[in-house]
Amino acid sequence: MKFNYRFKDLLGVSYSNGNVIFDDETGNMLLSGVGNRVRLFDLVNNAAETLPFELRRNVRCMCLSHDNRLLVVVDTEGRGLLVNFASRKVLHRFNMKGKVRVMAFSPDNKHLAVAVGRHVQVWAAPGGVQKEFSPLVLHRTYTGHHDAVISLSWSPSGRYLVTGSKDMSARVYSLVTEKDFVVVTLTGHKERVVGCFFAEDELIYTLSKDGALIVWRWEWAPLAESNGSDDEAASDGDEEEDKVANGGGKLAKDDAGESDPPLSIKLGEWQREARHFIQRDHARVHCAVLQRSKGLLVVGFDNGVFSLFEMPDATHLQSLSVSQHELRSAAVNSTGEWLALASAQLGQVLVWEWQSETYVLKQQGHFYDLNVAAYSPDGQLVATGGDDAKVKLWSTTSGFCFVTFSEHEAPVTALSFVGDAGNAVVSASLDGSVRAFDLVRYRNFRTMVTPTPTQLTCLAVDGQGEIVCAGAMDPPDIYVWSLQTGRLLDVLSGHEGPVSALAFSPSKPLIASTSWDRTLRFWEPYSGTAPTETKEVGSNGLCVAFRPDGKEVCVGALSGQLLFWDVESGYQKTSIAGAKDISGGRRAHDRTTSKNATHNKHFSSVCYTADGSCIIAGGRSKFVCIYQVEQRVLLKKYQLSHNRSLDGILDKLDSRKLTEAGNSDTLDLSDASDSEGEDMAARAKALPGASRGDLGKRITKPEIRCKCVQFSPNGQEWAAATTEGLMIYALDNAMLFDPFQLEEDVTPDRVREVALKGDHGRAFTMALHLGEDDLITELYRAIPTESLDLVARGLPVVYVSRVLALIAHEISSTPNLQHHLAWARALLTVHQDRLRDQSKLFMSSFRALQKAITSQNKDLAKLCDENMYTLSFLSSAKRQHSSAALFSLVPAQEDDADAKKRPKHG
Structure with missing residues (x-):
């Protein structure tokens, strides 16, 4: 049996932390943070997947480039990944050395702005063509805020940057060095600025926690007041700056050749144009996002209500209560049709189409x-x-x-x-x-x-x-x-x-x-x-499972042993000591090392594989073990998670965090209290049985554990119910090179040449020797149906399992159902004796084939049931048409009198 299982998906949770974002290129994909992973929802194809990389801790924020090329994900302690979004490959790992609260790519994707504490760092993004020693190069660091920066936005041209902070102010920075440019501080809010947006290069919106929305407009200086600056610019010989000063609102060009109005203090100033209050029912603003092209502002409140406004007049368009808890994050797609909202208390993420007032997506994990x-x-x-x-x-x-x-x-x-x-x-x-x-x-x-x-x-x-x-x-x-x-x-x-x-x-x-x-x-x-x-059993029994044939039973005990009994004779066949295999991971409050601990040295769930030769077991640990029963050998051990936000992941504790009161890592306040606007009492409401939280009570990390393991009936995947959700591991279907009876002349070109000569059986066997999936699939589809029996007879039995798995995949993905069923019938008929004698070896392939055929059967039955009356009408109409045509061809019968009167011709 194969054991090259790899992580496939994470079910049971749709959103847990971080922000949600749409892709800007199509607007059909939504990304959300689940623990230390990123989950991707394809809203058009109705599919979801979990990206195959992990961060050190829970996701704090992420951003995607406007061309869907680069994805940047940062965890709660400032460590991040630079990912190629198309290939899902990690390109670079970096450390911001601080808590990152918000990130954004510039409109031209050349720069990345990151809010690290009170500062804003602008990094030069990788170009993607030339090789670079360090993909991210620090361009400039902007300072000036007195508290943490929690929101930022680029101007449409990418030349300016506006930031909002907990110090109740917003500041406007310039990416390039400009003459007479002064960093402007926009004040007037009474609480922290949770959202600041560049609507245009001359218009800024700032939104505070109490619902105060201020519209700022750039007012150009009168021509009479700017004459002095014109003379100075002319004396310096700068003709471009002279044109801008005299024109008042004309555009200047920077080194890159982009036109942009220089917001110089000599040319004008930012003035408050309007002030709106969008607070409803005394709710607090928790998140906000602006769709610049449509002028739509989405505001999420802490009572689970979101409101949609049309800017710049703040015209209220729609409000809807979508959750009973606060909305942690919001996003709008590139077309402005779909709104994404996420609530961390219930693990809920939904996509709302505001024009038709319908849900596009509504997913919620276990609380x-x-x-x-x-x-x-x-x-x-x-x-x-x-x-x-x-x-x-x-x-x-x-x-x-x-x-x-x-x-x-x-x-x-x-x-x-x-x-x-x-x-x-x-x-x-x-x-x-x-x-x-x-x-x-x-x-x-x-x-x-x-x-x-x-x-x-x-x-x-x-x-x-x-x-x-x-x-x-x-x-x-x-x-x-x-x-x-x-x-x-x-x-x-x-x-x-x-x-x-x-x-x-x-x-x-x-x-x-x-x-x-x-x-x-x-x-x-x-x-x-x-x-x-x-x-x-000798110790407390925790789990029990029968072998698929019912002749053996396995029991997991508190002592860490797996005990096996023969059902017919009643004797104990063997036992496996798995305490050392599953042990690992030290909790923050443990007084002993993980080697001497007793809390994680037993299995609480066991399950046999499809063929009954192996058993998979998991327990209160970060590991899941697979054993070969007869040989009592540990075949493979999987670590379920590397998320350090969970307790029991590290084998050794950091001695630098030891204090007089104990280990400071026991308090995990970074993930919860780092989000803006949350207090201790609000977070304590999520605890079972607690209506009001104690402000002095400590919040500890959740512990990693596996409460249940289950093998899929087809043997292609297995699932583990863990603290982070339901983790699915599936077989890796990558190319498997099998040099069995492989000669020098066996090449893809040679295989295709043999197939063109009509020797399909030999060509197909040679392709199986090479192990290239594309070549095998090509020959599989090209073999005529009448030659399948002959090809099946010449196929070695060692490849039958692989061909059955290929048939199952083709049935699920291609429409030529008759060809696939003919393949399956030929293989099962020719090799029926061998398959019957060694059914355990082929059980996973049988299950996969049964799953594919059953799925097709259900789809066809549903389609026929839905179109039953249409088919009946068409068949009856065809019969009526045939009858009418037949009656038109048969001559009508004449009366005897008319027949006698008709003259007879010789």
């Missing part, structure tokens, strides 16, 4: 931790449950959440799909109920409760979807319900501690359960209420 995840039988869906008492369904293809069930009243602890079709999902919760949700009508069609109030901790559903079992905490019983009727069938008693895990055997009616009483018990729910067998 608190993600507890459990489960794949659908075809692998197309994944269900997640969290501490926010919600069950969400995500599409593994698009990456979007398309339905949310919120009927539970307590954290969801277990999930499972029902049956082979997967048309329903069952969930257990700490509220003592088991709920079944219909995935066709999207409703809660069955609710099963316990006789006495209890907390359910685990869940299992039989293969036929007839009965549902749930384990409780106190009393430690197992409850059995009928899914069809919802009636409680039985209560299985015997455990002496909370039931931690349940699993149904896939081959026969047998339940395996483990508990904190250090036992593993087997139950037959149809025959009796007593356990058939009881096995001693």
Whole structure:
């Protein structure tokens, strides 16, 4: 089995921190920060992906060049990445050595303005043609503000820069050195300036926290007052400056040849033209953005309401309440049609089309931790449950959440799909109920409760979807319900501690359960209420899983061991000591090293691979381990995250942060308090069970942990429910070079030459030897359908799995369905004996092929159902037309009298 899994996507969260931005080139892509990663939403193609790079800490701000070439992302401690946006490759890593709050590219993409503390740094952006030793070169540093700079904006020409600060003022800087230019300070606000914008080179908008919007206009000096400056300019011999002074409003040219009015103090001054108050219901302004070409100003308030204004008159166009919490960031696309708004409290991001008043995108992650995840039988869906008492369904293809069930009243602890079709999902919760949700009508069609109030901790559903079992905490019983009727069938008693895990055997009616009483018990729910067998685990049992064939069961214990039992004989086959493999990462308040710690040296979730040869396990650690069961070998260990904003990532603590009160890194106030306008009481409201926060209470880091791991039924990917969300790892389908029976004359040109001669079987085998995906796909599509049986007979069986995976991919991406199905039938028919004998080796390919065919079947069935009446009408119209044509060709029958009167011709 292959184990070249790589990070694919991050589900379960849509926005957590930072700002949201649209791309300026198309306006159809939205970027949002999720932890220390960046998530990209394609609003036209209805797809989402997580970019494959990580920052050291949570994303603080990001900006994209206007030509979609460069992406700059900076974390909370000032370390950033320069990324090629097209190829998703990291070009350069840099450190701003300070907290960065806002960044912006100049209109010509030649400079990057970065607000670092009280200063503004302007960097020369890379050109992209010549090789550079350092992609970012510091051009100039601007000072003058007395507090942190929190907003900035470039002029349309890129020659001037306006900045807003917490010191309640805005300042105008010049990028190039100009004669008689003086940095202008714009005052008049009573609170911090959260937004400042260059509408035109002669118009500036500044917006403060209290909703005060001031319009500033550049007023040119009268001609009579500027004569003295004209004489001075003429005496210096500067003809260009003389023209500008005499003309009053004419344009000067800088070294780059761009025309721009020089805002010199001798030529005029900034004057306040108007003052508007846009505050509504005493709400505070939290974010603002201006669409310059359309003159649209979007303002987000801390009560979850956004307002849209038309500038410069501040005409109110629209207001809408989109969230119950503050809006952290806002953005407008290049066409001015879509507004993006993000709220960090609920992890919510949405795109609103203000003209038609409709949602283009509305995504929300889990409010608190993600507890459990489960794949659908075809692998197309994944269900997640969290501490926010919600069950969400995500599409593994698009990456979007398309339905949310919120009927539970307590954290969801277990999930499972029902049956082979997967048309329903069952969930257990700490509220003592088991709920079944219909995935066709999207409703809660069955609710099963316990006789006495209890907390359910685990869940299992039989293969036929007839009965549902749930384990409780106190009393430690197992409850059995009928899914069809919802009636409680039985209560299985015997455990002496909370039931931690349940699993149904896939081959026969047998339940395996483990508990904190250090036992593993087997139950037959149809025959009796007593356990058939009881096995001693030696430590608290935490998780249990059956092998896909049902002949082996694995139990994860608190001691860090994985114990394996043979179901038929009842003997323990082997055990794997994984305490050292999963250990790693020291928490900030630990008094011992990570090597001596005991909190992260056990597995809390296990799952077998599709072929049953390996097992994947995860727990309260940053690692997920994959073992080969028979050899008891650790095949691979994955580190889920490198985000230092989470606790338990570093193996060693920084001794420089040790103080008399303890480790200063325990207080993680940088990520939360760094955002403007937030106080301690507002942040404490997000804590469960806290209505008002203690102003002196410390805020600690969330700890990295993996609560659930699940393998996809097709074996192509696996998922881990972590603190940051649901992480998906998929097989890397890059070119695999296999020099098996490879000769010197086997080249792509030689392969195509053999194919042109009609020897398709030999050419296809040679292409598989080379391993080039494009060449294999080209020959796959070019082989005639009538030659498929002959090609399949000459294909080595070692390549059957790869060809089946190719067929599954082609079915999902290309329309020639008949050719693909003929390929699959030929391979399965010719190699049926070998495939049957070694079914475990080909299980992942079978699952992928089944997933692709099932998806096509559903799409065609839906299409036919929608057009059923149209097809019926067309077929009936065709029959009527054929009948009418037939009647027009057949002569009408004559009466006998008329026939007798007709003369007969010899």
